Amino acid sequence: MIQPFTPDPLRWVADDGQPIRELPARFTPGVLRDLHRDMVRAREFDRKLVTLLRQGRTTFYAQSRGMEATQVGLARSIRVGHDWVWPYYRDHALGLTLGVPLLDLVSQCLGTNSDPSRGRQMPHHFAAKRQNFVSISSSIASQVPPAAGNALAQKYLGVDEITVCTFGDGATSEGDWHAGVNMAAVNAAPCLFVCENNQWAISTPLRGQMASETVHVKARAYGMPGYLVDGNDIIAVMEVMSHVAQEIRQGSGPALVECLTYRVGSHSNADADAEKNYRTREEVALWTGRDPITRVEGLLEHLGHPVSAEERAGLIAATHREVDEAVRQAEASGQPDWRIMFEDVYADLPVHLREQAASLRAEQTGGQA
Amino acid sequence: MTATESRPTAQGGGTQGPRTLTLIQAVTEALREELSRDERVVVFGQDVAARGGVFLATAGLQAEFGERRVFDTPLSEASIVGAAVGMAVRGMRPVAEIQFADYMGPGFDQIVSQAAKIRYRSGGQFTAPLVIRTPSGGGVKGGHHHSQSPEAYYTHTPGLKVVMPSTPYDAKGLLKAAIRGHDPVILFEPKRLYRAAKGEVPAADYTVELGRGAVRREGRDLTLIGYGGVMPDVEKAAQALSKEGVEAEVIDLRSLVPWDRDLVLTSVEKTGRAVLVSEAPRTANFMGEVAYVIQEALFDRLLAPVSQVAGFDTPYPYVQDRIYLPGANRIAAACVKTLNF
Numbered sequence: 001m002i003q004p005f006t007p008d009p010l011r012w013v014a015d016d017g018q019p020i021r022e023l024p025a026r027f028t029p030g031v032l033r034d035l036h037r038d039m040v041r042a043r044e045f046d047r048k049l050v051t052l053l054r055q056g057r058t059t060f061y062a063q064s065r066g067m068e069a070t071q072v073g074l075a076r077s078i079r080v081g082h083d084w085v086w087p088y089y090r091d092h093a094l095g096l097t098l099g100v101p102l103l104d105l106v107s108q109c110l111g112t113n114s115d116p117s118r119g120r121q122m123p124h125h126f127a128a129k130r131q132n133f134v135s136i137s138s139s140i141a142s143q144v145p146p147a148a149g150n151a152l153a154q155k156y157l158g159v160d161e162i163t164v165c166t167f168g169d170g171a172t173s174e175g176d177w178h179a180g181v182n183m184a185a186v187n188a189a190p191c192l193f194v195c196e197n198n199q200w201a202i203s204t205p206l207r208g209q210m211a212s213e214t215v216h217v218k219a220r221a222y223g224m225p226g227y228l229v230d231g232n233d234i235i236a237v238m239e240v241m242s243h244v245a246q247e248i249r250q251g252s253g254p255a256l257v258e259c260l261t262y263r264v265g266s267h268s269n270a271d272a273d274a275e276k277n278y279r280t281r282e283e284v285a286l287w288t289g290r291d292p293i294t295r296v297e298g299l300l301e302h303l304g305h306p307v308s309a310e311e312r313a314g315l316i317a318a319t320h321r322e323v324d325e326a327v328r329q330a331e332a333s334g335q336p337d338w339r340i341m342f343e344d345v346y347a348d349l350p351v352h353l354r355e356q357a358a359s360l361r362a363e364q365t366g367g368q369a
Numbered sequence: 370m371t372a373t374e375s376r377p378t379a380q381g382g383g384t385q386g387p388r389t390l391t392l393i394q395a396v397t398e399a400l401r402e403e404l405s406r407d408e409r410v411v412v413f414g415q416d417v418a419a420r421g422g423v424f425l426a427t428a429g430l431q432a433e434f435g436e437r438r439v440f441d442t443p444l445s446e447a448s449i450v451g452a453a454v455g456m457a458v459r460g461m462r463p464v465a466e467i468q469f470a471d472y473m474g475p476g477f478d479q480i481v482s483q484a485a486k487i488r489y490r491s492g493g494q495f496t497a498p499l500v501i502r503t504p505s506g507g508g509v510k511g512g513h514h515h516s517q518s519p520e521a522y523y524t525h526t527p528g529l530k531v532v533m534p535s536t537p538y539d540a541k542g543l544l545k546a547a548i549r550g551h552d553p554v555i556l557f558e559p560k561r562l563y564r565a566a567k568g569e570v571p572a573a574d575y576t577v578e579l580g581r582g583a584v585r586r587e588g589r590d591l592t593l594i595g596y597g598g599v600m601p602d603v604e605k606a607a608q609a610l611s612k613e614g615v616e617a618e619v620i621d622l623r624s625l626v627p628w629d630r631d632l633v634l635t636s637v638e639k640t641g642r643a644v645l646v647s648e649a650p651r652t653a654n655f656m657g658e659v660a661y662v663i664q665e666a667l668f669d670r671l672l673a674p675v676s677q678v679a680g681f682d683t684p685y686p687y688v689q690d691r692i693y694l695p696g697a698n699r700i701a702a703a704c705v706k707t708l709n710f
């Protein structure tokens with residue numbers, strides 16, 4: 001039985017991959033290998049995108065290195081294209097695992113014609129209708145009240161869906177976070193709140209962010225269960241998420257799951273020297289030793305199904321090829337036409353935008369309207 | 370009524386002819402009819418259920434439509450507006466009430482970052498067709514937290530539509546059009562006209578298209594343009610001028626985003642003079658945009674500079690409530706000055 005409000009993070013597998021609880025039967029070696037592949041794919045996507053950034057082919061990227069178990073585990077615990085997700089800006093591993101095409105993700109980061117968001121948003125802020133993956137917003141915690149409303153609509157419409165809302169630890173300082181969580185709780189809306197607690201809000205550590213011991217205890221004040229999970233243990237993430245999602249589906253109302261993890265990389269390219277500026281080498285080394293991918297590799301080895309060096313290298317190479325191909329296709333699709341700028345502001349183009357578009361057309365064509 | 374408004378039909382309403390309603394009765398009737406017409410419509414906010422809203426705009430609706438269609442929320446503008454965004458994205462038609470426009474501050478980020486942007490930033494994959502209704506403007510001795518006119522903040526945000534009626538007919542027709550539309554709309558309701566403005570409203574179904582102004586009075590000497598709570602004073606000023614032999618054409622903008630530039634420009638081209646009236650503070654007032662467009666399009670046709678009568682750049686005062694507002698005298702004086710330029 002999975003209990004809320006535990007003082008220590010719920011975990012199934014130790015840092016070195018040794019099980020510390022009986023492994024649920026569904027985690028067969030085959031399933032574990034699939035999860036391992038998903039996490040490697042997400043990490044290598046990260047690596048390649050940082051390279052693209054350094055090459056100047058994109059302008060912004062927020063790494064999720066170290067947080068793969070939280071995001072992949074969450075994605076594998078909900079119903080793709082059925083449940084709804086209001087994500088935050090570091091959720092590409094979540095999107096990727098939910099099945100957002102890698103080409104769409106790369107295209108969004110490059111702002112090319114193949115970007116489903118049509119080049120309107122800064123890189124790494126994608127939206128995917130097929131996965132009910134609602135557009136990522138930069139403004140912190142602003143997705144939380146809408147997620148509550150989304151869940152309220154699901155309850156009203158009587159549909160068998162839940163809403164997932166993700167955010168970082170910093171978001172819990174925002175008024176919108178409290179407003180949204182309370183709104184969902186009061187209305188018993190089917191909303192799964194997931195805190196990806198990576199312990200840093202840009203350069204502000206958790207202790208500068210909150211005086212409470214953990215995030216998950218805040219759930220008690222709102223009248224909902226709160227769970228604390230080792231976010232680098234994908235078994236723990238999936239066990240708790242599946243359990244909580246099931247409870248929510250059965251009408252329990254919202255719940256909060258805090259996944260304790262770590263942002264190994266910098267916040268973004270804007271603070272590339274995170275270690276030098278505001279974190280210690282020791283802290284980063286400690287958490288690198290708790291890596292979610294090597295933990296699953298340790299578990300597979302323990303179960304007698306080790307991932308060989310060749311296999312891992314093959315996975316990495318395959319992802320790199322996949323990203324390279326996506327970049328090629330994205331760049332070949334060209335830049336979005338200037339006309340796109342005026343579309344989707346409103347359902348229809350009002351007269352003042354029509355005139356502004358006409359004036360830009362004249363400018364673009366040297367007066368030839 | 371303009372040619373683009375939908376004319377009354379028997380659908381959604383009774384078969385009786387026009388009745389005289391107050392502006393707030395027209396709002397209630399619009400909500401009742403839209404709740405009846407479309408199951409996806411829900412009405413919510415602070416105190417809207419059993420109490421019927423602070424001005425009683427939603428009185429009786431919960432009793433009629435039940436606790437799921439008309440409900441109270443926690444006291445949080447961020448969650449009221451934010452929940453409306455999420456409900457709209459998931460396929461409903463939320464109509465949220467904010468008790469006073471002055472209180473929209475905590476919901477501001479939800480309005481500008483979420484409601485206004487989600488269609489654009491998702492490439493049209495997700496949309497938020499919601500309506501926020503809120504009483505605005507002064508004249509009720511409410512002090513600055515119950516009297517402000519913050520519409521300019523929202524007109525400055527692409528993706529939002531902003532409307533402000535001054536008659537019961539327009540209040541009902543604009544609200545119904547907003548609920549049926551596909552964009553987020555903020556409907557500012559001039560609170561001092563809630564019960565002061567009375568007029569004929571058809572019992573049958575009709576809408577007023579967003580973006581169309583209305584000519585309230587025809588004239589040849591100058592064009593007086595206003596919206597919302599100032600309109601009765603604008604018309605009073607026009608009547609006073611008429612007694613002096615000056616015929617002002619009076620235009621009620623009704624919609625600020627989008628606004629009816631053709632109507633305004635046609636009129637000012639005819640009269641050669643424009644006086645713009647609003648009660649919002651003068652600096653960065655929405656009428657500054659109207660003035661800009663007039664001078665850009667009609668510079669060589671203008672017989673006098675475009676003039677503005679507005680509120681003052683002070684927080685809205687309590688004791689000087691009526692002095693702050695641009696009354697008929699101040700409006701008429703601005704017209705005389707323009708005529709004598």
